[in-house]
Structures are given as structure tokens and as C-alpha cells.
Amino acid sequence: MSQEKASTIVVGKLGAPYGIKGWLKVHSFTDDPQGIFDFSPWLIGQQGKWQTLEVSDWRRHSKGFIAKFANINDRDEAMALTNAEISVDVEQLPELPEGEFYWRDLIGMTVVTTKGYNLGHVDDLMETGSNDVLVVKANKKDAFGQSERLIPFLTDSVVIEVKHEDREITVDWDPAF
Numbered sequence: 740m741s742q743e744k745a746s747t748i749v750v751g752k753l754g755a756p757y758g759i760k761g762w763l764k765v766h767s768f769t770d771d772p773q774g775i776f777d778f779s780p781w782l783i784g785q786q787g788k789w790q791t792l793e794v795s796d797w798r799r800h801s802k803g804f805i806a807k808f809a810n811i812n813d814r815d816e817a818m819a820l821t822n823a824e825i826s827v828d829v830e831q832l833p834e835l836p837e838g839e840f841y842w843r844d845l846i847g848m849t850v851v852t853t854k855g856y857n858l859g860h861v862d863d864l865m866e867t868g869s870n871d872v873l874v875v876k877a878n879k880k881d882a883f884g885q886s887e888r889l890i891p892f893l894t895d896s897v898v899i900e901v902k903h904e905d906r907e908i909t910v911d912w913d914p915a916f
Contacts, residue, residue: 747782748832748843751775751825756817757805763817765797765804765825772804778827785823838894840901842871849907850875850890853899856914858888865889873898873908883915 754764767775780791797806811817832841842864850858850873862876871892877885890912891897900909
């Protein structure tokens with residue numbers, strides 16, 4: 740079964756098989772690692788091919804999780820799924836409270852200073868421990884010679900406003916940085 744990649748989001752990755760009955764280790768990328776099991780079905784992707792799999796059972800194992808899929812019953816079948824990405828349909832994501840965002844919603848947004856200078860667009864986000872950081876790819880002819888800017892995602896002090904409809908983020912930031 741093929742799925743439109745744009746309507747899915749990666750929430751984890753399958754690890755090595757566990758045991759001989761088709762169980763696999765699961766590496767969760769969700770904020771609450773156990774939250775990955777709230778989604779069903781999973782879209783498992785390898786080399787551009789996607790298949791829908793239903794988790795029939797899961798449990799904690801050492802510092803992570805293991806999962807069993809319906810129709811995967813032995814180690815060889817499980818081995819074929821090792822390192823595959825786990826995606827879910829974006830429609831399964833919970834609605835966020837006002838003022839909160841999924842990272843994927845910020846990618847591609849234009850970043851402008853409070854004085855109206857266009858710094859470029861959000862290319863990626865990084866987690867630093869203390870706060871998230873916007874990786875802003877500068878415009879080709881940036882007046883300050885920047886190719887990329889790292890801007891802390893600090894609401895109120897740096898990030899002044901996120902306009903979803905306009906796909907624009909207003910920041911209080913010196914363009915020379």
C-alpha cells in the first residue's frame with residue numbers, strides 16, 4: 740500500500756528483532772516515548788516503499804520498547820523491517836493548544852525581524868536542551884553575508900509572533916547575527 744508522504748510524519752524507527760516470534764525493538768521520537776503506541780496503524784517505510792502495519796502487542800523492555808505486529812510471526816519477517824521508519828497519518832496528531840506548534844508546521848516559514856528585514860526561511864529546528872533553535876537559511880543575496888542563522892525559539896523575548904496563515908515568523912533579532 741503506498742501512501743502520500745506529505746500526509747505522514749515520522750514518529751520513530753524500528754530496531755533489531757527481539758526473540759524468535761516476530762517482535763522488534765522500537766525507537767520512539769515522540770515527546771512521551773510511550774505515546775508512539777497511541778497511534779494506529781503505523782506506516783512502515785523502507786526504500787520509498789510503505790506498508791501499513793497494526794501493532795498487536797507492545798511492552799517496555801530495558802530502556803526502550805518492543806512491539807509485535809499482526810502478520811509478522813517470526814524473526815526473519817521481523818529482520819526485514821529492521822531500521823524502517825515508523826510514520827503515522829498527520830490526521831492522527833492531537834490538536835495543540837493555542838500558541839503551540841508542531842515543528843513540521845514551522846519548516847518553510849519566512850522569518851522577518853520586527854523592523855521588516857527578511858532573514859530567510861526556516862530550514863530545520865534543533866533541540867538544545869534549554870530551548871529549541873530555528874535554523875534559518877538566509878536569502879541568496881543576504882545584505883549581512885549570512886548563509887544561515889541559528890535563532891533561539893524563545894517566545895516573547897525573541898519570537899514575537901507566528902502567523903500560520905501568512906507562513907511567517909516575526910523575531911526580535913539582529914540580522915548581523
